[in-house]
Amino acid sequence: MRILAIHAHPDDIEILAGGTCAKLAALGHELTFVTMSDGDCGSREYTPAETARIRKGEAAAAAALIGAQYRWGGWHDLAIFNDDPSRRQTTGLIRELRPEIVITSAPSDYLADHEMVSLLVRDACFAAGAPNYQVPTAAPALDWIPHLYFMDPIEGLDREGRPVPPDFVVDVASEFATKWAMLACHESQRNWLKAHHGMDNYLTMMEAWTRQRGASAGYELGEGFRQYRGHPYPRTGALQGLLGLA
Ligand SMILES: [Zn+2]
Numbered sequence: 001m002r003i004l005a006i007h008a009h010p011d012d013i014e015i016l017a018g019g020t021c022a023k024l025a026a027l028g029h030e031l032t033f034v035t036m037s038d039g040d041c042g043s044r045e046y047t048p049a050e051t052a053r054i055r056k057g058e059a060a061a062a063a064a065l066i067g068a069q070y071r072w073g074g075w076h077d078l079a080i081f082n083d084d085p086s087r088r089q090t091t092g093l094i095r096e097l098r099p100e101i102v103i104t105s106a107p108s109d110y111l112a113d114h115e116m117v118s119l120l121v122r123d124a125c126f127a128a129g130a131p132n133y134q135v136p137t138a139a140p141a142l143d144w145i146p147h148l149y150f151m152d153p154i155e156g157l158d159r160e161g162r163p164v165p166p167d168f169v170v171d172v173a174s175e176f177a178t179k180w181a182m183l184a185c186h187e188s189q190r191n192w193l194k195a196h197h198g199m200d201n202y203l204t205m206m207e208a209w210t211r212q213r214g215a216s217a218g219y220e221l222g223e224g225f226r227q228y229r230g231h232p233y234p235r236t237g238a239l240q241g242l243l244g245l246a
Pocket residue numbers: 008009012111114
């Protein structure tokens with residue numbers, strides 16, 4: 001199946017769904033990673049242009065570890081808005097990539113970029129199948145609405161610090177070394193996350209979160225997901241089925 005993992009910044013997909021994506025890639029599915037932003041503000045050392053160049057390279061390297069394609073959506077940090085041009089651009093992306101399953105950011109998360117991506121992708125999955133909806137590319141409208149899933153918010157908490165229970169948890173113990181290696185590609189984030197997020201080591205922090213989510217389902221290491229079941233999005237468990245959970 002064609003699977004699109006789309007989130008706001010370089011490193012979000014790896015932190016929240018890297019193990020699951022590695023599992024899906026190993027099963028032979030075709031994965032594309034999209035970061036809507038190039039991550040240009042995630043540094044205190046480099047200029048925005050340098051930071052963006054470095055981070056896009058890191059994201060492409062991480063995706064390549066599991067044979068996934070990487071693409072930048074065209075936005076910048078803290079400049080993702082749920083507005084008319086952005087929705088058309090996101091819809092064009094969905095029409096070009098033609099995913100059957102889309103995994104995106106949580107609707108409530110610590111940063112507006114994450115929430116805006118969630119809203120944009122949700123509506124783009126709907127609009128991708130409406131031929132009268134004009135987009136900046138020539139890609140034809142889809143004949144389907146993709147199955148849509150949300151990753152956990154960062155730390156599994158919504159923007160007010162309340163736990164967000166997943167619909168299902170994927171056991172990623174076998175893929176964890178790959179997940180670690182994927183996130184380690186984002187070396188530029190080590191200093192940034194230490195200075196700005198107070199994270200001593202972003203890799204061990206990711207491990208702690210993955211252990212916590214896994215433990216909630218009786219696994220050593222896990223990643224949580226929720227399926228968007230709003231009318232008329234597909235409600236069958238396409239992703240769960242691929243992962244042996246349905
Ligand atoms: Zn992010």
